[in-house]
Amino acid sequence: MHIEVICARKSYGxxxxxxxxxxxxxxxxxIALVGANGAGKSTLLRAxxxxxxxxxxxxxxxxxxxSTEDLALRRRLLFxxxxxxxFQGGTVxxxxxxxxRLYESDGPDAPEKVVHWLRExxxxxxxxxxxxxxxxxxxxxxxxxxxxxxxxxxxxxDEPLASGMDPSGLHVFRAQARAAAARGRTIVxxxxxxxAAERFADRIGILHRGELRFxxxxxxLRKRAEDxxxxxxxxxxxxxxxxxx
Amino acid sequence: xxxxxxxxxLGLRRLLRREPRFRRLDFKTRAGLWGESAKRMLVLVIGAGxxxxxxxxxxxxxxxxxxxxxxxxxxxxxxxxxxxxxxxxPHLFVLALLPVSDREVFARQFRKGIVxxxxxxxxxxxxxxxxxxKSTDSVPNALLSAAAFACVxxxxxxxxxxxxxxxxxxxxxxxxxxFVAIAAGLLGNVFPSVRHGIAALLQRHGDAIAATFPTGWLxxxxxxxxxxxxxxxxxxxxxxxxxxxxxPALVSWLRESYRVRDSVLLSAFGEVPEGAPPEFAEAVANAxxxxxxxxxxxxxxxLLARRFLADQLPAPTAWIERWVWRWWTPRQRLCxxxxxxxxxxxxxxxLVSLGLATTAxxxxxxxxxxxxxxxxxEAWLPVWLAGGAVSALIGLPFQSGFGRGFKGIPxxxxxxxxxxxxxxxxxxxxxxxxxxxxxxxxxxLPACVGFGMIxxxxxEFPPWTGATIALQISLVPLAVFPWTLTAGFRSGLSxxxxxxxxxxxxxxxxxxxxxxxxxxxxxxxxxxxxxxxPAMALLNLGQLALLRRLLRTGKLDALRPPGGxxxxxTL
Numbered sequence: 036m037h038i039e040v041i042c043a044r045k046s047y048g049x050x051x052x053x054x055x056x057x058x059x060x061x062x063x064x065x066i067a068l069v070g071a072n073g074a075g076k077s078t079l080l081r082a083x084x085x086x087x088x089x090x091x092x093x094x095x096x097x098x099x100x101x102s103t104e105d106l107a108l109r110r111r112l113l114f115x116x117x118x119x120x121x122f123q124g125g126t127v128x129x130x131x132x133x134x135x136r137l138y139e140s141d142g143p144d145a146p147e148k149v150v151h152w153l154r155e156x157x158x159x160x161x162x163x164x165x166x167x168x169x170x171x172x173x174x175x176x177x178x179x180x181x182x183x184x185x186x187x188x189x190x191x192x193d194e195p196l197a198s199g200m201d202p203s204g205l206h207v208f209r210a211q212a213r214a215a216a217a218r219g220r221t222i223v224x225x226x227x228x229x230x231a232a233e234r235f236a237d238r239i240g241i242l243h244r245g246e247l248r249f250x251x252x253x254x255x256l257r258k259r260a261e262d263x264x265x266x267x268x269x270x271x272x273x274x275x276x277x278x279x280x
Numbered sequence: 281x282x283x284x285x286x287x288x289x290l291g292l293r294r295l296l297r298r299e300p301r302f303r304r305l306d307f308k309t310r311a312g313l314w315g316e317s318a319k320r321m322l323v324l325v326i327g328a329g330x331x332x333x334x335x336x337x338x339x340x341x342x343x344x345x346x347x348x349x350x351x352x353x354x355x356x357x358x359x360x361x362x363x364x365x366x367x368x369x370p371h372l373f374v375l376a377l378l379p380v381s382d383r384e385v386f387a388r389q390f391r392k393g394i395v396x397x398x399x400x401x402x403x404x405x406x407x408x409x410x411x412x413x414k415s416t417d418s419v420p421n422a423l424l425s426a427a428a429f430a431c432v433x434x435x436x437x438x439x440x441x442x443x444x445x446x447x448x449x450x451x452x453x454x455x456x457x458x459f460v461a462i463a464a465g466l467l468g469n470v471f472p473s474v475r476h477g478i479a480a481l482l483q484r485h486g487d488a489i490a491a492t493f494p495t496g497w498l499x500x501x502x503x504x505x506x507x508x509x510x511x512x513x514x515x516x517x518x519x520x521x522x523x524x525x526x527x528p529a530l531v532s533w534l535r536e537s538y539r540v541r542d543s544v545l546l547s548a549f550g551e552v553p554e555g556a557p558p559e560f561a562e563a564v565a566n567a568x569x570x571x572x573x574x575x576x577x578x579x580x581x582x583l584l585a586r587r588f589l590a591d592q593l594p595a596p597t598a599w600i601e602r603w604v605w606r607w608w609t610p611r612q613r614l615c616x617x618x619x620x621x622x623x624x625x626x627x628x629x630x631l632v633s634l635g636l637a638t639t640a641x642x643x644x645x646x647x648x649x650x651x652x653x654x655x656x657x658e659a660w661l662p663v664w665l666a667g668g669a670v671s672a673l674i675g676l677p678f679q680s681g682f683g684r685g686f687k688g689i690p691x692x693x694x695x696x697x698x699x700x701x702x703x704x705x706x707x708x709x710x711x712x713x714x715x716x717x718x719x720x721x722x723x724x725l726p727a728c729v730g731f732g733m734i735x736x737x738x739x740e741f742p743p744w745t746g747a748t749i750a751l752q753i754s755l756v757p758l759a760v761f762p763w764t765l766t767a768g769f770r771s772g773l774s775x776x777x778x779x780x781x782x783x784x785x786x787x788x789x790x791x792x793x794x795x796x797x798x799x800x801x802x803x804x805x806x807x808x809x810x811x812x813x814p815a816m817a818l819l820n821l822g823q824l825a826l827l828r829r830l831l832r833t834g835k836l837d838a839l840r841p842p843g844g845x846x847x848x849x850t851l
Contacts, residue, residue, distance in 0.1 A: 128582075
């Protein structure tokens with residue numbers, strides 16, 4: 036899916052959350068959004084998911100604007116928030132089943148895939164447990180499994196690296212996101228773990244006070260910061276912070 | 281949040297920041313749903329107390345029952361506030377992690393619950409003062425009555441509330457009297473047109489019914505005093521000193537058994553705040569331990585058999601639920617599963633309602649035939665009230681009134697959550713919720729019309745009068761339904777968006793609220809309702825369509841976190 040963000044602006048009252056953000060995201064890319072707290076990362080992800088709409092500007096998905104009633108378009112993307120909502124009252128398996136059905140991904144091979152991911156993420160024993168009894172990391176994994184099975188064209192994830200998942204869960208997520216990108220899927224996620232973002236992203240978007248200050252490949256950022264080390268993002272963010280002062 | 285709470289939280293935050301291990305605590309708190317329902321209950325108390333019981337106290341045939349119901353509702357508020365404070369208060373999450381003894385927490389939360397009920401205490405005192413003034417035309421009597429209730433009701437309410445916290449059976453008993461309270465209140469309305477002879481008879485039986493309420497016996501001496509009734513009723517006040525004397529023991533008993541961490545665990549749903557002491561985490565793990573797994577092989581077999589892809593809502597067996605199920609499309613059944621994991625008991629509620637209405641009519645008919653009653657045949661109002669009461673008697677518990685009938689199927693804001701996070705269309709959700717309403721209205725309609733006609737016949741009015749009012753009232757929930765959906769959705773929307781379209785939609789919403797209110801009044805006038813109802817329905821459908829359009833075109837933001845999820849407070 037090709038996503039075009041055109042001069043998107045969004046404010047909450049007088050506080051600007053997105054300020055003339057423009058970006059072009061092609062298929063098969065892994066994009067990491069970084070920035071200070073309140074920089075606009077979550078708002079940009081929400082805007083990409085259609086949950087908030089820009090006050091000005093627009094976001095096009097293969098040239099098509101978002102509409103809440105366009106279920107075909109909505110099925111092409113899936114957004115995992117930092118605390119993904121699970122359907123209270125149901126079990127892990129029931130939650131997964133319902134999301135798969137809504138995304139019309141409950142084909143003949145769906146059960147095998149679900150069993151596979153439950154096993155991989157160490158959740159098989161919990162499959163019949165109520166979602167209320169899960170720890171935060173397990174809840175995130177429960178929400179992640181439909182994403183892995185559905186494999187939508189656009190993966191949107193808010194702070195997946197700080198989701199409470201254990202190392203093996205994080206490994207599964209990274210490996211599958213990489214594989215999905217190789218299949219032409221687009222992965223956009225936000226994070227505060229800068230070292231991980233440097234290693235696990237094709238492009239990095241640095242948001243600062245609602246502005247997308249940089250949207251470049253890691254190598255380009257390194258060149259710009261004249262820093263060959265792994266701490267390039269820290270250096271850029273420090274630089275932005277100093278500019279404010 | 282009031283000033284005391286804010287000050288407390290700020291102080292707590294400062295305290296926590298001094299303690300390194302608590303610096304990065306991440307607490308989850310539950311929204312104060314009880315607080316909301318308490319506000320509604322307060323409105324009920326004030327409304328029922330002042331409008332219902334007091335001004336009509338002389339002619340109303342069941343003053344004791346009405347007063348009893350008012351006191352019962354007030355008691356419910358106090359018990360709810362105390363339970364909220366001691367078991368569900370978000371502060372308990374913080375307090376459970378601090379080096380504070382259970383006794384200290386209990387003292388603070390108990391005080392908070394009682395102090396938080398002051399409005400209820402004032403409302404009760406004012407309501408009964410007003411009722412006394414209307415009954416005796418004496419200001420000193422009114423003041424005396426208000427003062428007496430201000431002194432007696434709070435400790436009595438606290439005693440019963442504490443007892444209900446200590447012994448759950450009492451709480452269940454209070455809960456079970458809810459339907460009886462509604463039925464008794466409505467029963468009183470069925471006979472507003474009869475005069476003093478029958479009123480005396482009803483009052484005699486009313487005493488027995490009133491005495492079954494936890495507050496009934498308190499009303500009896502008050503009523504004897506205001507109406508110069510039999511002095512024997514003063515004896516009903518005798519248990520009062522005994523109850524008051526037991527309060528210290530009751531409170532002490534509750535305090536000794538109070539464990540703040542258990543209370544937190546009740547609402548924690550197994551969540552362990554980051555950085556919590558190990559014993560807390562252990563206690564949470566034990567409390568929320570899931571049932572023992574059935575074994576991997578069995579689970580895999582079940583998954584491969586596609587059971588988890590079946591409808592979340594099981595196919596119902598009860599007849600009304602079955603009709604709804606058949607009418608829903610497979611996709612709508614799936615959506616319904618998102619909204620509720622279990623069926624509301626519509627069929628059962630309907631039977632209960634029919635039983636209540638039949639009993640009320642039976643009593644009315646027996647009284648009408650055995651005793652000579654002078655009917656106010658010159659007035660229209662009594663028959664409309666009577667028809668309305670019977671319709672309500674059938675309709676309210678079944679249709680939605682008092683929140684019983686709709687239990688299990690969410691409305692409004694709760695449907696926003698799946699709409700936001702899953703590929704579900706606004707229209708789909710609307711139809712999922714509209715169909716049960718249509719079915720229930722269709723089921724209810726013949727019964728309401730029939731009962732309305734019988735009431736009219738009992739009161740010697742043309743049957744069509746009762747049928748018309750019953751029809752009008754039965755259709756109200758359907759006409760108002762799109763508005764309730766709109767209101768619910770609106771309450772979940774972002775308040776930041778200030779487009780012109782949003783302002784216009786807001787203005788129309790306010791107008792619709794006023795129009796609906798006027799329409800509800802209009803329904804109680806002859807034939808007006810039949811014209812008013814379609815207008816209300818059209819207006820409400822129009823604004824629902826407008827909301828859908830605004831959401832679709834992005835003129836409004838649906839930004840709130842999912843309904844029913846706990847909000848996150850980071851200290």
